Amino acid sequence: MMVEMVSRPYERAFEKHALANPDVLCLSADLTSSCEIDRFRDTHPEQFLSLGMAEQNMMSFAGGLGLAGFRPFIHTFGVFLYRRPYDQLMASVAYPRRKVRLMGFLPGITTPGGMTHQAIEDISVMRSIPNMTVLETGDATEVESICEAADSIDGPVYCRVLRGSVPRLFDTPIQVGRMRELALGDDVLIVTSGITTEEALRARAALEGAGVSVRHLHLNTIKPFDAAAMLDHIGSVRHGVVTLENHVTEGGIGSLLAEIMADNGTGKRLVRLGLKDTYAHGGSRPYLMKHYGLDATALVAGVERVMGAALDIGEADLAAARIEAVHSTVKAEGL
Numbered sequence: 001m002m003v004e005m006v007s008r009p010y011e012r013a014f015e016k017h018a019l020a021n022p023d024v025l026c027l028s029a030d031l032t033s034s035c036e037i038d039r040f041r042d043t044h045p046e047q048f049l050s051l052g053m054a055e056q057n058m059m060s061f062a063g064g065l066g067l068a069g070f071r072p073f074i075h076t077f078g079v080f081l082y083r084r085p086y087d088q089l090m091a092s093v094a095y096p097r098r099k100v101r102l103m104g105f106l107p108g109i110t111t112p113g114g115m116t117h118q119a120i121e122d123i124s125v126m127r128s129i130p131n132m133t134v135l136e137t138g139d140a141t142e143v144e145s146i147c148e149a150a151d152s153i154d155g156p157v158y159c160r161v162l163r164g165s166v167p168r169l170f171d172t173p174i175q176v177g178r179m180r181e182l183a184l185g186d187d188v189l190i191v192t193s194g195i196t197t198e199e200a201l202r203a204r205a206a207l208e209g210a211g212v213s214v215r216h217l218h219l220n221t222i223k224p225f226d227a228a229a230m231l232d233h234i235g236s237v238r239h240g241v242v243t244l245e246n247h248v249t250e251g252g253i254g255s256l257l258a259e260i261m262a263d264n265g266t267g268k269r270l271v272r273l274g275l276k277d278t279y280a281h282g283g284s285r286p287y288l289m290k291h292y293g294l295d296a297t298a299l300v301a302g303v304e305r306v307m308g309a310a311l312d313i314g315e316a317d318l319a320a321a322r323i324e325a326v327h328s329t330v331k332a333e334g335l
Contacts, residue, residue, distance in 0.1 A: 004168040006140035010103075010161060011036040014073065017147035018047055024151065025065060025072045027051055029058050035075040035105050036163055055080045059088035059100075066098030071151060077111075078104030078119030078160060082126060090129065097131045097155040101147075107136070107160035107194060108246030108275075109288040115279040119160070124251025126158040127223040134223040135176070136160040138169065138197045142220055145173030152176060160194060167198065174220045179229065185213030188303050189233055189241045193219040193253055195285070196244040196294060203296040206317040207303060214303075219253055227260050234261065240269030240306040244299050249274040271302040 014037060018024045030053040032038045041048045051058035055076060062072040074081065081102045082089060093100045104119060111117050126134045133153045137143045143162055150157040153176070170180065182197075183204060192200040197218045204214050215237050217230075234241060241261070243254040254272030261270060275292055289295040296318045304311055 004140070005165050006143075006168055007165055008036050008163070009140045009143040009166055010146070010163055011039060013144045014147050015040050015044070017151065018044065018073070021071070021151065022047070023069065023071050025049060025070050027058060027062060027072050027074045029053060029055050029074070029076040029080060031076050031080075031105075034077070034163075035103065037075050056085040056088050059085040060092045062100045063088070063092030063096065063098050066093070066100050067096070071099045071101065073101040073103055073147070073150075075103050075105070077106045077117055078122050079106075079117060081158065082119075082122055086125075093156045094129045094131050099151075099154065100156045101150045102156065102158045103146075103150075103161050104159060105161050105163050107162075109280045109292065109294070110162065110195060110246070110285060112282045112284060112288075114282040118280055120248050120275055120280065121251065122158070122160070123222055123245075123247050123253070124255070127251070127256075131155050132223065133157040133176075134159075134221075135174065136194045136220055136222060137162050137174075138192075138194050138218055138220060140166040140168040141170045141172070142174050149174040149176050162195070169197065169201070170218075177221050177224055177226060179226065180218040180220070181216075181233075182218055183214050183216040184236075185215045186237055187213040187215075188239050188306055189215045189217070189237045190299065190303070191217045191219065191230075191241065191243045191253060191257060192245070193222065194246045195289075196246055199289065199294065199296045200244060200299060202318055203299040203303075206296070206300065206313045207311070209317065210311045210313055212303065212307070212311065222253060222256065225256060225260075227264075230257070230260055231264055231266070234266055234268060237268075239308075240271070242271045242299065242302040242306055243273060244294065244302070245274040246294060247274050248278075249276060269306045271305050273298055273302050 249272040
């Protein structure tokens with residue numbers, strides 16, 4: 001399967017949105033080029049503010065801008081939006097429901113930067129914060145629509161944003177609160193988000209070739225969440241659910257599904273795939289996904305666990321279903 005690769009989709013999308021909305025301000029914390037807003041800084045300085053390597057101050061400053069009627073878009077790596085400035089995030093942004101848009105780049109293991117730069121527990125943290133909306137991009141189309149989607153929210157929003165060379169998997173923009181139904185089979189439900197959806201598309205082709213009827217959902221809105229719609233999907237499959245996420249298995253979409261299933265007494269099997277109580281070390285994205293069990297091979301094994309059957313799907317079967325240019329020809333991202 002060949003896909004279009006889009007270079008720096010966020011750069012163009014943010015510029016278009018900001019120019020159409022003069023109340024939008026662009027904030028940076030010394031990672032301007034790394035977050036694809038360097039051209040915006042150079043061409044539209046009247047809407048750009050550099051706060052330096054001082055995220056706690058930037059968070060409080062953004063809360064003040066929100067109070068003054070602006071809609072600040074904060075740009076930095078995801079880890080620097082909640083680990084260091086957590087108190088300011090709670091007190092200056094989340095509690096007063098300021099319209100601050102937190103654009104978090106390098107989610108999970110999309111960076112070789114190791115623990116200090118990998119946001120692996122950000123969904124756990126952010127979805128537990130009252131008033132916070134949580135969105136995640138999974139392809140170029142979602143990156144292109146993330147600014148408009150985030151800016152439609154009456155309150156703070158945290159976004160996991162992909163950068164660099166991003167595949168185009170979808171034709172339609174993000175619709176906040178609405179999951180993408182990518183396949184509607186009746187054996188196993190697979191739920192993915194972000195970069196793991198690419199891997200699920202590979203696995204799905206091999207699984208369907210082995211006679212497994214797959215129901216596949218892609219989540220771009222993690223909070224708020226349509227539990228009723230998800231329960232309908234869970235009830236439509238025979239065996240159970242497999243989640244795959246670029247995140248620890250505690251507090252992310254695996255936990256979200258576990259909560260929904262437990263709260264509603266759903267007696268079906270759930271297998272949660274993701275980082276298992278570990279920090280990830282540095283390395284390329286394909287290596288890290290393979291090493292930590294976030295790839296198509298791990299997903300096939302998860303489906304086998306849910307079904308209680310060996311499917312005899314090997315690496316050659318998954319290679320035949322590879323989405324070309326997504327991981328194979330794109331070098332590991334630097335910082």
